[in-house]
Amino acid sequence: MFSELKFLVPWGHVAAKAWGHLEGDPVLCLHGWLDNANTFDKLIPLLPRGYYYVAMDFSGHGLSSHRPAGCPYHFLDYVTDVRRVAAALQWKRFTLMGHSMGGAVAGMDTEAWLKSKRRVIDRLLSLEAKQQTPKARSPKAALQRLLEANSHLTAEGGAILLQRGATETPAGLVYNRDMRARTQCHEFLTVEQCVKLLQKIQDRILIIVSQDGLLVPHNLPSRNHFVKALQEAFESTLKEHIQLAEVPGSHFVHLNEPEVVSGIISNFLTAQNTRARL
Numbered sequence: 001m002f003s004e005l006k007f008l009v010p011w012g013h014v015a016a017k018a019w020g021h022l023e024g025d026p027v028l029c030l031h032g033w034l035d036n037a038n039t040f041d042k043l044i045p046l047l048p049r050g051y052y053y054v055a056m057d058f059s060g061h062g063l064s065s066h067r068p069a070g071c072p073y074h075f076l077d078y079v080t081d082v083r084r085v086a087a088a089l090q091w092k093r094f095t096l097m098g099h100s101m102g103g104a105v106a107g108m109d110t111e112a113w114l115k116s117k118r119r120v121i122d123r124l125l126s127l128e129a130k131q132q133t134p135k136a137r138s139p140k141a142a143l144q145r146l147l148e149a150n151s152h153l154t155a156e157g158g159a160i161l162l163q164r165g166a167t168e169t170p171a172g173l174v175y176n177r178d179m180r181a182r183t184q185c186h187e188f189l190t191v192e193q194c195v196k197l198l199q200k201i202q203d204r205i206l207i208i209v210s211q212d213g214l215l216v217p218h219n220l221p222s223r224n225h226f227v228k229a230l231q232e233a234f235e236s237t238l239k240e241h242i243q244l245a246e247v248p249g250s251h252f253v254h255l256n257e258p259e260v261v262s263g264i265i266s267n268f269l270t271a272q273n274t275r276a277r278l
Contacts, residue, residue, distance in 0.1 A: 002044075005054065007088040012065025014085055016056040019044050024052035026094035027269070028086065030078075030102025031055065034177055036062030038164045039099055042157075043254045046262035048269055053097075056085050058105075060178030062164045072124040073181045078105045095269065099254055103207075107197060123183040132179065136171035152212070152250035160255065191229045204241045206268040208261055210253045211246060243268065 005016040017037050031039045037055035044053050057064040058078050067073065082105060086094065096106040137145060139162075146158045146165075153161075166173040198205065245264050247253060254261050 007056075007085050009059075009065070009081075009084055011059070011068045011071075014056055014059060014065070014081055015063035016054050016085065018052065018054045020049065020052040022052055024050050025269075026089070026091050027051050027053045028082065028091070028094055028096055029053055029055035030082065030096065030098035030105055031058065031061065032100030032102055034061065034181060035099070035161060036164045036176075038062070038160050039252075039255050040097075041160050041255070043258040043262060043265075046258050046266070048266050051269060054085070054089065056081070057164070060181040062176060066178035067180065070124075070128070071180070072183050073178070075101075075105060082106075097265070100251065107201060107205075124180060127179060127183060134174045134179070136169055136174050138172050142166055142173040142175070150252070152252050152256075154252070154256045157252055157255040191233055195233045198242060202241070204243070204268075206243045206245070206265065208264060209244065209246045210249045210251060212249065213251045213253075 002017045002019045005018055007014045007016065015037070029037070029040050029044070031037055036057050040053070040055045044055070047053070058081050060066050060073055067077070071077075078101075082096075098104070098106040143155065143158050143162060146162065147153055147155060150158070162173070165177065166175050247260050247264070249257055249260050
């Protein structure tokens with residue numbers, strides 16, 4: 001069973017859900033772009049007990065407040081969300097577990113994204129000028145639209161995300177996510193840039209890559225090439241604290257087939273906890 005949490009922020013609140021006991025080793029779970037905390041619903045029950053798992057909704061996602069009018073959504077702002085939640089929980093040291101964008105936020109280097117701000121602002125102004133009213137859909141249509149936009153998502157997974165990702169109104173279901181979240185830029189890093197960013201992280205890192213995932217760098221011929229090159233770089237320069245695991249499945253493997261990754265994550269958490277107590 002999980003409990004609902006709410007952390008006050010200047011523009012409202014950041015919502016979250018938690019599993020386990022407060023005295024357990026803390027794990028902060030970060031969802032992907034336009035998703036929400038429910039993305040971990042099927043995975044966390046399969047992970048080791050003795051941990052306190054908190055899955056937060058980034059601002060503008062799930063049940064969290066939207067950012068104030070006129071404010072765009074930068075990746076750096078999501079980093080701030082994480083720091084606010086950690087401070088509210090009074091966590092000094094904890095494990096970060098992220099999916100997709102959540103993984104990028106967990107290892108964010110602040111300088112990497114500054115050049116994209118102007119483009120984000122332009123998109124925000126364009127979106128505000130349109131002033132579109134959120135569209136209401138029937139539960140079936142809302143699920144269908146979500147599945148059409150996420151080909152790797154199963155109907156069961158989509159229904160789980162909609163429980164937190166949409167609100168029922170007299171006209172139908174309305175997605176909770178703030179449309180301004182679409183203004184963020186997507187920039188892909190080279191293998192060399194990934195290695196440099198990860199070299200700055202001193203703690204142990206587990207990276208799980210799904211074989212049929214969505215995030216394929218545009219400047220490389222295939223994801224397999226990228227994964228192979230990244231793994232070689234890890235083995236040569238980061239082998240002491242980086243673990244890279246490739247698993248079968250899609251971008252939402254943790255939600256569609258959580259048993260594929262639960263064992264890997266469980267072993268990582270257990271080993272990390274053992275080392276921390278040595």
